[in-house]
Amino acid sequence: MPMIDVTAPKGALSPPVRDKLVKQLTDCLLKWEGAPEGSQAAQEIAWVYVHEAQEGTFYVGGRNPERPRFRIQVTTPEGGLDDERRAGLVEDISGIVEAVIGPAGSGLNHWVLLSEIKDGSWGAGGRIFRHADIKAVVRTGNPA
Numbered sequence: 001m002p003m004i005d006v007t008a009p010k011g012a013l014s015p016p017v018r019d020k021l022v023k024q025l026t027d028c029l030l031k032w033e034g035a036p037e038g039s040q041a042a043q044e045i046a047w048v049y050v051h052e053a054q055e056g057t058f059y060v061g062g063r064n065p066e067r068p069r070f071r072i073q074v075t076t077p078e079g080g081l082d083d084e085r086r087a088g089l090v091e092d093i094s095g096i097v098e099a100v101i102g103p104a105g106s107g108l109n110h111w112v113l114l115s116e117i118k119d120g121s122w123g124a125g126g127r128i129f130r131h132a133d134i135k136a137v138v139r140t141g142n143p144a
Contacts, residue, residue: 001045001122001134002029002080005073010052012068017100022048024096025072032089033080041141045134070097070110077131078116086114 004025013021026046035042056064072093081089090112097110104110122129129137136142 001047001077001124001129002033003046003075004029004048005051005071005075006048007051007053007071007073009058009068010054012052012070013050013101018050021096021100022050024100025093028092028096029074029076029089032085032092033076034085035138039138039141042138045137067105068101068109070101071113072097072110073113073115075115075117077122077134078119079131080116081114090114 004022006021006025008018026043026048030039030042030046031037033042058064058069060069074089074093093112094110098104101109119131120128122134
């Protein structure tokens with residue numbers, strides 16, 4: 001049940017660019033989590049939220065930045081990514097941001113924040129899903 005939250009300045013992502021970014025980020029995360037390629041079950045539990053920050057609500061160094069900046073927060077179950085997978089995920093996400101949104105130029109145009117949810121702390125459908133349960137859903141497509 002990975003989740004991605006993308007925070008972007010309002011209007012910085014046109015709908016086609018937003019859709020492309022979300023699809024590529026989702027596929028990237030599922031790859032690094034080890035989900036079977038093309039798994040519909042994995043796609044169904046990979047959620048992405050895009051949050052648009054209103055003008056004047058984001059600052060860099062105490063000032064409104066001249067160019068858009070993005071925050072990509074990835075939340076995964078504890079144990080879903082080891083150090084090597086986290087590094088690969090961050091590298092690939094940076095490549096996706098550059099390819100879809102454009103190069104940063106001088107400085108950074110995004111941060112990737114990785115968070116893990118303690119095993120036993122994911123819940124849906126009135127029950128707790130442990131990491132092993134989530135992996136079983138991806139394998140079988142059945143949340144039972």
